[in-house]
Amino acid sequence: xxxxxxxxxxxxxxxxxxxIEFLLSDFELICTKAVEDxxxxxxxxxxxxxxxxxxxxxxxxxxxxxxxxxxxxGERAAINLALERKFLLLIDDWRPYEAAQAAGxxxxxxxxxxxxxxxxxxxxxxxxxxxxxKTTRRGTLRPEWIHSAVRVVAEIRRKGENR
Amino acid sequence: MDPLCGKGRSGDPTERGKxxxxxxxxxxxxxxxxxxxxxxxxxxxxxxxxxxxxxxLARLAKEQAKQELLRYAAxxxxxxxxxxxxxxxxxxxxxxxxxxxxxxxxxxxxxAVEAFLSAVETISKLNKDPELxxxxxxxxxx
Numbered sequence: 001x002x003x004x005x006x007x008x009x010x011x012x013x014x015x016x017x018x019x020i021e022f023l024l025s026d027f028e029l030i031c032t033k034a035v036e037d038x039x040x041x042x043x044x045x046x047x048x049x050x051x052x053x054x055x056x057x058x059x060x061x062x063x064x065x066x067x068x069x070x071x072x073x074g075e076r077a078a079i080n081l082a083l084e085r086k087f088l089l090l091i092d093d094w095r096p097y098e099a100a101q102a103a104g105x106x107x108x109x110x111x112x113x114x115x116x117x118x119x120x121x122x123x124x125x126x127x128x129x130x131x132x133x134k135t136t137r138r139g140t141l142r143p144e145w146i147h148s149a150v151r152v153v154a155e156i157r158r159k160g161e162n163r
Numbered sequence: 164m165d166p167l168c169g170k171g172r173s174g175d176p177t178e179r180g181k182x183x184x185x186x187x188x189x190x191x192x193x194x195x196x197x198x199x200x201x202x203x204x205x206x207x208x209x210x211x212x213x214x215x216x217x218x219x220l221a222r223l224a225k226e227q228a229k230q231e232l233l234r235y236a237a238x239x240x241x242x243x244x245x246x247x248x249x250x251x252x253x254x255x256x257x258x259x260x261x262x263x264x265x266x267x268x269x270x271x272x273x274x275a276v277e278a279f280l281s282a283v284e285t286i287s288k289l290n291k292d293p294e295l296x297x298x299x300x301x302x303x304x305x
Contacts, residue, residue, distance in 0.1 A: 008258035009247050009262070041257075072252045094243075095246050137275070
């Protein structure tokens with residue numbers, strides 16, 4: 001199974017869009033202490049993470065070096081851990097997303113992951129569009145990313161793969 | 164109001180003479196100078212609310228500062244000037260709280276939803292797939 005680490009914004013969106021079970025079946029998830037701290041203590045997203053850390057569905061790890069020095073603690077730790085151990089990086093904040101990509105890390109945002117689930121017929125078109133509409137209303141992801149996701153969903157459907 | 168004239172620390176009096184321990188509820192003193200008029204208004208309110216002026220000002224300052232930190236973080240993020248992680252560090256707020264504030268600001272913006280539907284409509288027409296648009300309309304309504 002592919003190993004992946006994530007930043008706080010990805011985790012918040014994944015909980016919000018109900019993607020956690022899919023993520024757990026697709027990846028061995030690793031969380032840094034900095035991301036855990038950034039998620040705070042008393043909110044649904046941090047509680048979900050704490051439960052999964054407690055039952056060891058998600059493991060903890062820390063980067064040994066700091067090749068990337070920019071950005072906040074959580075993003076920096078996640079990027080450096082992914083760089084160091086060649087993990088996949090699940091990240092939704094666009095600036096560190098681009099910095100990680102430029103540094104050679106393999107990155108996925110929550111919308112690309114969602115589109116992948118639709119392509120694999122693990123979610124319906126209704127669910128994919130509902131998630132995209134929900135993300136649009138929330139406004140915490142770049143509109144360009146949402147529009148790209150819409151285009152790809154439509155293209156998958158046009159090719160008849162998911163009709 | 165003329166804020167911040169002096170700053171000091173008050174410790175537990177029972178600990179006097181012993182090395183000062185770092186306590187959870189350690190307090191910082193901030194002196195606030197008020198004009199007579201400002202003091203009168205504040206005194207009247209505190210009398211009606213049965214609260215001390217210090218308690219009232221402390222609560223007010225905390226609530227106001229937290230709101231301004233939240234607003235600052237959301238605006239910086241929306242202006243693409245800082246990442247969520249950076250803002251969490253700068254403001255001391257957690258990332259989900261900042262994201263909720265961003266959502267509450269953007270939630271008032273109907274243009275994003277219109278742009279989403281417009282993009283789906285264009286693709287639906289190009290692909291001759293009206294069902295896609297209908298499903299998107301339903302998704303937005305939910």
